[in-house]
Amino acid sequence: MSVVVLALLSGAVIGLALGALGGGGSVLAVPALIYLLGFTPVAATTAALIIVALTTATALPAHAREGNVRWRTGLLFAAAGVVPAMLGGLLAARLPAAVLTAAFAVVALVAAVRMLRPRLSPADPARAIRPGRAAAAGAGLGAVTGVLGVGGGFLAVPALVNVLGLRMRTAVGTSLLVITVNSVAALALRAGTAEGIDWGVVGPFVGAAILGAWDGRRLAKKISGQSLQRIFAVALLGVAGLMLIGSAV
Incomplete structure (x- = not known):
């Protein structure tokens, strides 16, 4: 199978x-780039940021038109993660x-375990936002994005629900805003690592991901979010296992 075909298939799955989930697909981008497309880990994390930033920025307007993006809340959350x-x-x-590779495998494992947990109950819209907790969650998410080249959506959605009190559908849309900002911030200091990207x-890859x-x-809208999360989590567990084995060889 040609490299371009593999890139198209990988991009379609990640997009x-x-x-569907407002995140998580970026966690598969790095292993796909390394093991299927022959990228080095550094080049793969940089390429993943490019793919994620363009894909989420393109998907964001559709969620915004449906009223599922809290711009002020999302920007506040994302701002805390820019420097990290x-x-x-x-x-x-x-x-x-x-x-x-090993660090990425651990993060993928955490994401899989989180997705296998029962769906979070709807948040209380009147729940007060705690700026300190929001800043800490945003900073941690930004650090993960910068080091590992992932948008952090698999962590952003639970954080937006639990820390900021958003409902799940709104958290999914707002997470795309957070991921876009974090990915662009991380790319700003990775210009030198983009030279070796094919x-x-x-x-x-990007074109297929956007579609x-x-x-x-x-x-x-047709399949329950819980079913989608379980399917994705099982695949993610396999990816984490393979990457842990690869890092130990």
């Missing part, structure tokens, strides 16, 4: 997850490939 995301991007360039592969995100948004 589907982003559109930029610092994380600098750190990633200095970490050994094996460390990046744009002939990343271009088709997949539109399909994912429509799919989310």
Whole structure:
């Protein structure tokens, strides 16, 4: 199978997850780029940020038109993660490939476990926002984004529900705003690592991801979010296992 075909298939799956779940698909981008498309870990994390930023920015307007994006809340949450995301991007360039791979596997494992948990109950719209907790959650998410090249949507949605009190559908839409801001911030300090990226592969990957995100948004209206999360979590557990084995070899 050609590299371009693999890029198209990988992009479609990742876009589907982003559109349906408001995150999570980016966690698969890095292993797909490394194991299927031959990218180095550093190049893969940079390429993943590009893919995620473009895909979420394109999907965001549709969620906004449906009233599922809290702009002020999302920007406040994301702002706390901008500096950690930029610092994380600098750190990633200095970490050994094996460390990046192992760290990513651990994050993927955490994401899978979180997705296998029962669905969170609807949040109370009147629940007061605690700025300190919101800032801490946003900063932690930004750091993960910068170091590992993931948008952090699999962590952003639960944080937006539990910390800021948003309902699940609104949290999904708002997470796309958070992911976009964090990804762009992390990319700002990764310009040097973009030189080795094969744009002939990343271009088709991004195009398929954008189309997949539109399909994912429509799919989310037909299949329960809990079922989608369970399917994705099982796949993510397999990815985490493979990457842990690979980092130990």
